[in-house]
Amino acid sequence: MAKLFQLKNITKRFGSITAIDCVNIDIEQGEIIALIGSSGSGKTTLLKLLNAQHEADAGEILLLQKPISSFNHKQLRQTRSKIAFIPQDLGIVKNLKVFQNIFLGKVGLTSTLSMLWKFLFPPKSEILKVHKLLERTGIADKLYSITSTLSGGEQQRVAVTRALYQEAHTILADEPISSVDPARARSLIKLLIEISRENNLTLIMSIHNIELAKEFFPRLIGLKNGRVQFDGSSVNQAELDDLYQLSEEQLTQ
Amino acid sequence: MRNLHHVNEQDASGGKKRSFVFATILILVFCLYGLGLGWKDFIPSENGYQLFKKFAAASLTPALDYQSTGIPEDAPPYYHKVLKSLWLTLQYATCAMCIALVLGISLGFFCTKSWWSHARHSSLVRYFLIIMYRVARTIITFGRSIHELLWALLFITALGTSPFAAIMALAIPYSCTLAKVFSEIIDEQDRRTSHCLAAHGAPPVSSWLFGMIPSAIPDLISYALYRYECAIRSAAILGFVGITTVGYHIETAFADGYYNEIWTLLYSLLAMLIIIEKLSSYIRHKINTPSEPKKLLETSNNREDTIKQLRKQSSTKISLYVIVTLLGILAFTSWNTGEPIFSDLGSEQRAANLDRFLNQEITPYPVRLSGNWADAVPWAKELLITKGLDATLKTFYIATAAIIIAFLSGLISIPYGAKSLNSTHYFGVTLGLSKTRAIIRKMISLLTKTILLVTRSMPEFLLAYLLLQILGSTAWPLIVGLALHNYGIIGRLGGEILDNSDPSNAKIIIAHGGNTNQLYLFTLLPSVFNRLILYFFYRWETCIRDATVMGMLGISSLGFLIDDASARDNRDEMFFYILLGACLVMIGDIVSDIIRSRFRAA
Numbered sequence: 001m002a003k004l005f006q007l008k009n010i011t012k013r014f015g016s017i018t019a020i021d022c023v024n025i026d027i028e029q030g031e032i033i034a035l036i037g038s039s040g041s042g043k044t045t046l047l048k049l050l051n052a053q054h055e056a057d058a059g060e061i062l063l064l065q066k067p068i069s070s071f072n073h074k075q076l077r078q079t080r081s082k083i084a085f086i087p088q089d090l091g092i093v094k095n096l097k098v099f100q101n102i103f104l105g106k107v108g109l110t111s112t113l114s115m116l117w118k119f120l121f122p123p124k125s126e127i128l129k130v131h132k133l134l135e136r137t138g139i140a141d142k143l144y145s146i147t148s149t150l151s152g153g154e155q156q157r158v159a160v161t162r163a164l165y166q167e168a169h170t171i172l173a174d175e176p177i178s179s180v181d182p183a184r185a186r187s188l189i190k191l192l193i194e195i196s197r198e199n200n201l202t203l204i205m206s207i208h209n210i211e212l213a214k215e216f217f218p219r220l221i222g223l224k225n226g227r228v229q230f231d232g233s234s235v236n237q238a239e240l241d242d243l244y245q246l247s248e249e250q251l252t253q
Numbered sequence: 254m255r256n257l258h259h260v261n262e263q264d265a266s267g268g269k270k271r272s273f274v275f276a277t278i279l280i281l282v283f284c285l286y287g288l289g290l291g292w293k294d295f296i297p298s299e300n301g302y303q304l305f306k307k308f309a310a311a312s313l314t315p316a317l318d319y320q321s322t323g324i325p326e327d328a329p330p331y332y333h334k335v336l337k338s339l340w341l342t343l344q345y346a347t348c349a350m351c352i353a354l355v356l357g358i359s360l361g362f363f364c365t366k367s368w369w370s371h372a373r374h375s376s377l378v379r380y381f382l383i384i385m386y387r388v389a390r391t392i393i394t395f396g397r398s399i400h401e402l403l404w405a406l407l408f409i410t411a412l413g414t415s416p417f418a419a420i421m422a423l424a425i426p427y428s429c430t431l432a433k434v435f436s437e438i439i440d441e442q443d444r445r446t447s448h449c450l451a452a453h454g455a456p457p458v459s460s461w462l463f464g465m466i467p468s469a470i471p472d473l474i475s476y477a478l479y480r481y482e483c484a485i486r487s488a489a490i491l492g493f494v495g496i497t498t499v500g501y502h503i504e505t506a507f508a509d510g511y512y513n514e515i516w517t518l519l520y521s522l523l524a525m526l527i528i529i530e531k532l533s534s535y536i537r538h539k540i541n542t543p544s545e546p547k548k549l550l551e552t553s554n555n556r557e558d559t560i561k562q563l564r565k566q567s568s569t570k571i572s573l574y575v576i577v578t579l580l581g582i583l584a585f586t587s588w589n590t591g592e593p594i595f596s597d598l599g600s601e602q603r604a605a606n607l608d609r610f611l612n613q614e615i616t617p618y619p620v621r622l623s624g625n626w627a628d629a630v631p632w633a634k635e636l637l638i639t640k641g642l643d644a645t646l647k648t649f650y651i652a653t654a655a656i657i658i659a660f661l662s663g664l665i666s667i668p669y670g671a672k673s674l675n676s677t678h679y680f681g682v683t684l685g686l687s688k689t690r691a692i693i694r695k696m697i698s699l700l701t702k703t704i705l706l707v708t709r710s711m712p713e714f715l716l717a718y719l720l721l722q723i724l725g726s727t728a729w730p731l732i733v734g735l736a737l738h739n740y741g742i743i744g745r746l747g748g749e750i751l752d753n754s755d756p757s758n759a760k761i762i763i764a765h766g767g768n769t770n771q772l773y774l775f776t777l778l779p780s781v782f783n784r785l786i787l788y789f790f791y792r793w794e795t796c797i798r799d800a801t802v803m804g805m806l807g808i809s810s811l812g813f814l815i816d817d818a819s820a821r822d823n824r825d826e827m828f829f830y831i832l833l834g835a836c837l838v839m840i841g842d843i844v845s846d847i848i849r850s851r852f853r854a855a
Contacts, residue, residue, distance in 0.1 A: 053452050080454030091449025093467045095543070097567070104463055108454025115459055124557075131560055143560065144567035146543035166453065 002064060004029045004170065004202055005050060009059035012045055012226075019045040021226035022059070027202060029169065032193055034213040035206040037223035038244055043206035046223065047172045050204065051083040052076055081108025084163030086173040092158055094148040098139070101147055101158055102130050105166035130165060137161045137191065153184045160192060170202040178208060185209065189216050210240060270782050274661070281657040284650040294727045305723045311512035315520055320511040331517075334502070339521055342498040345416065345491070346484035347587035349423030353484075354477065356424070357431025363389035364436035367444070368461035389432070394842065396429030398835035401487045402714070402802045403815065405494050407831070410824060411610040412603050416592050419496045423487055431480060438472045439465060471540045478533035482526060486712040489522055493714065493805065500715060507722065519711075526710040532576065539573050614824035621825075636829055640814055644830075645837050647810040651728055652800035652841075655735035656793045662736075663743035664785075668773040669701035670748035673756070679772070680756040682763050694769075701744070709741025713799055714806075721806050728810070731803040739792050746788060750781050786852050790845040797841040801834035811837070 005027040012020040020042045027033065035043045048054045049061060052068050061068045063079060071079060084105070085091070092101045100119055103126070107115060118126065127143070134140040137157040142150060147158060156176060163171050173192065177185035189205075193216055196203040207213050213220055214235070222229040222243045230239050285291075297305060318331045362368070363385045399407075405422035412418055447464030451457070455464075492500025499522050506514040613621065619628035668674050675698035677684060677691050686694065708716075717734025724730045751773075759776045767775070804812025811834045818826035 048452075051452055053448075077454040077456065080452060083453075085449060085452040087445065087449050087452075089445055091446050091452075093446055093464065095470070096463075096467050104450060104455075105453065107450050107459050107463060108456075110459075112456060112459045112462060115463065119463075127560060128556060131556060140559075141563065143563045149543050 002029075003027065003062070004031075004064065006062040006065075007049075007059070008062070010049060010056045010061060011058040012042075012049060012054055013057050019226050020049065020056075023226070023228055025221065025228065025231065027204070029202055030196075030200045031202050031204075031219060032196060032217055033202075033204045033219045033221060034217035035204065035221050035223060036208075036210060036213050036243065037206075037229070041223040042226040043223055044174050045226075047085075047174050047204065047206060050170075050172055051080050051085055053085075077108050081106070081166070082168050082170070084166050084168040084171045086159045086163060086171065086176050088175050088178060090155055090159040090176070092147055092155060092162070094146075096147055098134070098142045098145050098147055098150070098158055099127060099130050102133070102162045102165050105162040105164075130161070133161050133164050136164070136195070152180055153188070156180070156184075156188050157191070160188070160195065164195060164199070168201065170204065171196060173203070173205040175206050175208060177212075186212065193217075270779065273782075273786065274664075277657045277660065281654055281661075284654040284657075287650045288647060288654070288728045290728055290732075295724065295729055297723050298725050301723045301725050308512050308515075308719075308723070312516050314513055315516040316511065316513035317517070320506075320514050321509065335517055335521055338497065338499045338502050338518070339525060341591070342485060342488045342522070343525065343583075344587040344591065345419045345423060345496075345498065346481065346488040347584055348416075348420045349427060349488070350477075350481050350484050351584055351588070352420070352424035353427035353431055353480070356428035357435060360389050360393055360428060360432035361435035361439075364393060364432050365439050367439055367442075367447075367465060368458055370457035393429040393432045394839060395835065396425050397433065398798070398838040398842070399426065399831060400798055400802045400834070401426050402490065402494060402805065403831050403834070405491050405496065406815070406819060406827070409494060409496075410614070410819070410827075411607050413606055414495055419488070419491050419498075422491065423484055427480060427484060427487075431477065434476055435473060438476065439469050442469050471537070474540060475533065475537045478536060482529050482533065485526060485529060486710075490712045490714040493718070500712075503715065504718070507718075523707065523710055527706065530706075530710065536573065536576060539570060610824065615828040617825045617829070618823075633829060636826060637833075641830065641833055644804070644809060644811045644814050645833060647728070648800045648804065648812070648834070648837060649797065649841075651731050651803060651810060652735065652793065652796040655732045655800070656739060656789065656796045658732065658736040659739035659743055659792070660785075660789050662740050663747055664778075666701050666705065666740070666744040667747035667751060668769065668777075669698045670705055670744050671751040672748070673752045674769050674773060679763060679769070680760065682760050684763065684769065705741045705744040705748075707741070708737045709745060711738060711741075713738035714802065717803055718806055721808075726808060728808050731800070731806065731808055731810075735796055735799055735803065739796060743785075743788065743792065747781075747785060750784055751777050754781055783852055787849050790849050790852075794838075794841050794845040798838045801838060 003026050005025070007023055007025040010020055010023045011018065023042075023046070035046065037043055045054060049056055052061075052071070055069065068076075068079065093104070099122060103115070103118055103122070110118065131140055131143055134143060137160055139150075139154050139157050139161075142154060142158075147155060150158065159176070171192065176192075177188055180188070189207075189212055192203060192205070195201070205217075207217075218233055219231070220233070220235050221231045222235065222239065224243055229243050316331065319328070366386065369379075369382055401422050404425055405418060408418035408422050442465045444465065446468075447460045450460035450464045489499040492498045492502065493504060495501065499518055503515055503518050506512075506518065617629040617632050619632045620626055622628075673679060675694055677686055713735045715734075716737050717731045720730035720734050724733075754777060758780070759772050762772050762776050800810065800812075802812045802815075804810035804814070805816040807813060807816075811830055815827055815830045815834070818824075818830060
């Protein structure tokens, strides 16, 4: 089976700080992966490297065997439009209606003008599609609501629905559960994993909560100081202790 | 140790605020000294006092008919004349705003870098974008630095009096101001959503349009509405350079001594402005509070029916549609009634006027004689040294004195203008006022709010004009007129800031037995002071701009020199002083921008 992503000796620096240090990872289509590690271990940077928001300083990222760095502007946009990215703050526009936010999932595949047209005069077929997807994520009755009137949990579901509408092959989620209570965190992870399995999507999520990661994710990648500490289906306590053990200097930073 | 540190920090920032207030007082005294003003100049002369008595008495009986006895039988009724001047004011303002919106949005687009792509632009594209940015910035800085009254003066001298001159005089500086503020509003938006869309492969303009603009729209609309209000004020005072809006009729009525007629005009102008303000705050409120969706009435198994139901419940803002339609009708009527706006622009007479104006009249006099531009230098030097510098300095003093007076008196009024400080409860915490005290407090608040509303609605130029008649020819009327208008704005804005600031600290003061005055002085004021200072400098900028024309009322400053040169038909001199004023405004803008960005960073 062809590898979806192949990271070969990837290094990324920001000034004097090395965020990702010579990382090698292979990811197959349909894998469900949790990225764990303390703050500043390089989780976000790794996710951003995967859809080319950052360019690597050394090494190569292959997407379906092709190096990302060789893509021109148009190819890059096409690549990104097939990868859903859910940032920590969800990246939704609060004072737009829910269906408009979901339309934005296809923003990479649509020209500015036709997107504007779709916004102002939403075609019936698309609305039907969005409604169906919202039913899947459980907020179908919010189709026409202003997004800011939704609760935090419901807004997360808007972001997930947008990723579904995008018809991406991969969902990258950057600590999407860090700002909600444990019950909501659990149900969101469940939802994301279910949806990924149903549609054979690759899901890569950075997550702080080790318990949830161990419970739900078949593959765990531990990062420390930009290096892969472990990569596998299970992790023992010693490895975890080591992962979260910070130097005195890091603690006072 | 930690606590001690905390106290020191508080002390230091408290000291900063104190020194800011003391510094403003010192500067105020210095400005007044520079203008040669004393407090005794403030007392009206005997004549002025008599005039004031007559004028004030007339306020109770605004004219319902012509005061003059020599009106021909077949003249249209008086209310006709009043309504016509009001309509003309509204019409010019509306047309100007239409142009300003189109130009302002297009210019504003080039005045922000927020839509530029971060990645992989060719250097040629980037170079082109930077040039566009610089050009747009230069245009808006220059367009704004000349006051609309001066633009009117230029257009009238170049083309002759016409609706076109009036509308363009308003449209040019207004588009530039809109462009500047629009681009600032957009630059202040959170960029994270826009970055997220870019991560989804959105083209740069898409991620800008859908990621940043939606959240900016409420602010953009409320600023546009505020500018519309300002445009009506500006249109009214265009009367002072001969365009027959409300200001024109006020000036002629004063010259004839028809005080009751003036009050009719003042009241109706005020009513129009207050209606527009209330309307725009209603729109703002509607936009900022998304309506709670109603409960689903019936559920259906059919997906299309369900969607229809959902759609129905969500669209509840019919009132907004009504207002937008009304504004549309108003804009349409403004463009299509009265004298055609672009009618005789192509006429030979106007073309000849324009040609003469551009190619001869504004060329410096010695250059016209010799044809050598080097001769312009001693000419300009002469103008600058004999009158120019002195007048520029005076203009600066007037503006600075006015904004300081407005700010200091605003600080005193702010607590009485704020909603949250004038009821029996402060954010749910009872203040324990006795009944009589509560009523007294309410009355003072109502009075303050009315004064703030009236002063901010009145055009500063008109206030200065009326005061000038009473106080006589010193700079005081200009300062007071400018200060009154700005006092109204700062007082209202300060109240809004207080109402929207976090009440938790203030609640503790009440829990400790403090009263509302202590609440304001010791918790609210310190926490919002930085924002007030930002606003102080922003209004200072505007004051300098307004002060450049104030002198046209006959007080020695830049406006006076401009008006004087125009009266003597020395267009070259007039143009020179206008540019001098523009320089002053631009310097003021730059200084204020620098100071504001310092305070924002602090």
